[in-house]
Amino acid sequence: AQTVTQSQPEMSVQEAETVTLSCTYDTSENNYYLFWYKQPPSRQMILVIRQEAYKQQNATENRFSVNFQKAAKSFSLKISDSQLGDTAMYFCAFMKHVRGQNFVFGPGTRLSVLP
Amino acid sequence: NAGVTQTPKFQVLKTGQSMTLQCAQDMNHEYMSWYRQDPGMGLRLIHYSVGAGITDQGEVPNGYNVSRSTTEDFPLRLLSAAPSQTSVYFCASSNLLLGVGSPLHFGNGTRLTVT
Numbered sequence: 001a002q003t004v005t006q007s008q009p010e011m012s013v014q015e016a017e018t019v020t021l022s023c024t025y026d027t028s029e030n031n032y033y034l035f036w037y038k039q040p041p042s043r044q045m046i047l048v049i050r051q052e053a054y055k056q057q058n059a060t061e062n063r064f065s066v067n068f069q070k071a072a073k074s075f076s077l078k079i080s081d082s083q084l085g086d087t088a089m090y091f092c093a094f095m096k097h098v099r100g101q102n103f104v105f106g107p108g109t110r111l112s113v114l115p
Numbered sequence: 116n117a118g119v120t121q122t123p124k125f126q127v128l129k130t131g132q133s134m135t136l137q138c139a140q141d142m143n144h145e146y147m148s149w150y151r152q153d154p155g156m157g158l159r160l161i162h163y164s165v166g167a168g169i170t171d172q173g174e175v176p177n178g179y180n181v182s183r184s185t186t187e188d189f190p191l192r193l194l195s196a197a198p199s200q201t202s203v204y205f206c207a208s209s210n211l212l213l214g215v216g217s218p219l220h221f222g223n224g225t226r227l228t229v230t
Contacts, residue, residue, distance in 0.1 A: 009155070033216040045205065045221035052216060091157060097215050102148065102173065105157040 002027045004094050004106035012112040013082045020067075021077045021109045023092030029053075031097035034068065034075045039089040039108075048090070051075065053097075082113045117141050121206050121222035128196040128229045136191040136225050138206030144220070145211040147189040151175065151202040152224075158205065164189055165211065196229045203227070 003026045013019035025034070036048040051059045051068050058066050063080045079086055092106040119140045128134055140147065148163035160173030162181040170181050178200060180192040189208075193200060203226050207219040 004157075035218060037219075043203065043224045043226075045207070045219075045224075047218045050216070050218055093219075095216065099211060099215050101215070102160050102163055103158075103219060105150075105159075107155055107157040 002029075002094050002096070002104045004092050004104050006090075006092055006106040006109050008109045009107070010110045010112070012114055013079075014114050015082055015084060017082055018078060018080045019082055019111065021079075021090050021092075021111065023075045023077070023106055025073050025075065025092070025094045025104075025106075027073070027094065027096075029096050033095045033097065034066075035093040035095070035103070036064070036066070036075075036077045037091045037093060037105075038086075039091065040085070040087065045091075049077065079111075084113050084115060087111060087113045119206055119208055119220050119222040121204075121225055123225060124223065126225060126227050128193070128227065130196060130198060130229060132196050134193050134196065136193075136204055136206075136227075138189045138191065138222060139187050140189075140206075140208045140220070141187065142208065142210065142220065143186060144208035145186065146209045146217075147183065148173070148207050148219070149179070149181065149189070149191045150205045150207065151200075152205060153202050161191065161204075193227075196227075198229045201227060201229045 032053045034051045089108045122137045149161040150158040164170045164183040206222040209217040
């Protein structure tokens, strides 16, 4: 079974600074997908970024980028120029490359952006 | 486009009561799922469905039932509520026609308290 670990339960960063959230996973699969979801205080779950394991290029979405290290099974999220609206829980998730396959989520990291 | 709609937003039950959490999506997604979110544990899969008439158990199915009579609806039934079922519940769907790796689209969650 796949497991996803997020070793930082809580983090804080000053506004406009850069922060990196870590995620590691355990799998024997070669093809899979990785995701970061954001959950602000509104409780809504919002997709931040998606990475395909067979693509070596790291995914980016505006201020959000990932450092995907397949051999190390590591998938960290970098937030540049942090904004107050980035304050949220961040969940890392894994999905096997199988149609209809379920997601496995990590325990989450609570990020606070300080003014 | 409403996306994934969950009702109610909040619910308080007494131990032993039963209830149904409603979930509807208007995106014609084949895949639908229910998660519960507990502090420090991320999101854990309760039940899922890859199409009308097809359901299967996830990681934590005990005490819950689901059915999928239409593509749009995927209700979650609590048979006899217990305090251990106090949690935030999320319904999520994804479009399998887009291929493997389609992201999950979430409802806004239901906060359930069992006293």
